[in-house]
Amino acid sequence: MSVTDMPEAEEARRGPSKIVLVGLAVVVLVLAAAAYFVVFAGDAEAEAAPEPGEVLTLDPIQINLSGSHYLRLGMALQLTADATHADGSKALDAAIDQFSGMPMEELTQAQGRRAEKRELLEHLEKVYHHEVMDVFFTEFVMQ
Structure with a gap:
């Protein structure tokens, strides 16, 4: 081996070790990010x-x-455990406001009913200050 060949051999050895170090650093960062999301995101949920x-x-x-x-509508409200009072009059009023005068065609498809139910739930969450978790239609008859 000549003197000129040694720096190339030494450089060739150093090259892969830099790549390995960068790869290890990336793996450590990915694992740290995953651990962060598992620990902190789970607590937030x-x-x-x-x-x-x-x-x-x-x-x-x-x-x-x-x-x-007309629509005959029956509902049930899933309240939170922290709910202080159970008064359904606000929910009935919100349902009357939302469905009154609505074309029957908008409610005949399941997609339309789901959209209206989602909108009603959003309104009820505001009216009841997040004491309502979900709304269930127990009766939904149109004629």
Whole structure:
């Protein structure tokens, strides 16, 4: 081996070790990020999810749709465990406001009913100050 060949051999040995070090650094960063999300994101979800409480079943009501059609709607509200009072009048009022005068065609498809249910739940969460977790339609009859 000549003197000129040694730096190339030494450089060839050093090259792969730099790549290995960079690869290890990337792996360590990925593992650290994954550990962060497992530890901290799990805690945030556990704190954010309220504990279910009582289910308040409301008497069915008739709501006038557009034309000569009507909707008979029965609902149940899934309250949180922290809910202080169970008054269904706000939910009934919100349902009447939302469905009154609506075309029957918008509610005949499952997709339309799901969209209206989602919108009603968003409204109920505001009205009840996040004491309502979910809304269930126990009766949904149109004529």
